[in-house]
Amino acid sequence: MLNGFNAAVQALVDDGKVIWPGFLSPEEVQLLRAEIDLRRARFQAAGIGREQGYMRDTRIRGDDVLWLDNDDQTLPVPILARLEALRQLFNSELYLGVAEFEAHFAVYPAGGFYKRHLDQHRNADTRVVTFVLYLNEDWHERDGGQLRIYLDCPQSGAWQDVTPLGGTLVLFLSDRFEHEVIPATRERRSMTGWFRRRAM
Numbered sequence: 001m002l003n004g005f006n007a008a009v010q011a012l013v014d015d016g017k018v019i020w021p022g023f024l025s026p027e028e029v030q031l032l033r034a035e036i037d038l039r040r041a042r043f044q045a046a047g048i049g050r051e052q053g054y055m056r057d058t059r060i061r062g063d064d065v066l067w068l069d070n071d072d073q074t075l076p077v078p079i080l081a082r083l084e085a086l087r088q089l090f091n092s093e094l095y096l097g098v099a100e101f102e103a104h105f106a107v108y109p110a111g112g113f114y115k116r117h118l119d120q121h122r123n124a125d126t127r128v129v130t131f132v133l134y135l136n137e138d139w140h141e142r143d144g145g146q147l148r149i150y151l152d153c154p155q156s157g158a159w160q161d162v163t164p165l166g167g168t169l170v171l172f173l174s175d176r177f178e179h180e181v182i183p184a185t186r187e188r189r190s191m192t193g194w195f196r197r198r199a200m
């Protein structure tokens with residue numbers, strides 16, 4: 001795993017983003033899916049913006065989320081410890097100065113989407129690296145639900161689509177890539193979060 005972590009850090013330097021299939025084993029994906037089932041009643045419709053600017057807008061995003069407590073010892077997979085290990089590598093290898101991370105589970109119902117956006121909030125650009133970890137079972141291209149990452153150069157209009165295969169981890173620099181979630185024909189599950197600097 002540590003070699004994988006170092007390779008991911010290098011790819012983030014080279015490319016600003018990393019697609020890492022098999023970050024979780026199929027068994028680990030199943031365990032986290034079961035955990036989502038257990039907690040599903042506590043999910044809430046996701047919003048956009050922060051604090052006073054926070055609002056629900058189903059024209060922009062249609063997922064339900066459940067924020068995680070970073071001290072949560074009850075997750076069936078030590079995913080928070082792995083994210084913490086990545087956070088430390090970001091600092092020791094890249095000097096990113098990310099003091100913490102925040103994470104939530106997300107469930108997009110069939111037809112759900114998240115329109116093109118940047119993950120940094122307008123008045124609080126503390127998000128440095130975004131991660132998305134897919135928790136889908138037996139996903140196919142035809143199911144849709146791709147993460148569409150718009151490549152750096154806005155004029156070119158080029159993008160890269162990532163299929164949300166269970167166990168795939170995506171990392172990217174939060175201020176660099178606009179992205180969107182394409183509607184899927186099935187429910188689409190993930191854990192998403194941000195490595196962040198502390199707010200000034």
Ligand SMILES: O=C(O)CCC(=O)C(=O)O
Binds near residue numbers: 146179
């Ligand atoms: O689920 C994904 O692929 C991306 C989610 C996303 O862009 C977000 O929550 O900000």
Ligand SMILES: [Fe+2]
Binds near residue numbers: 117118119179
């Ligand atoms: Fe996003």
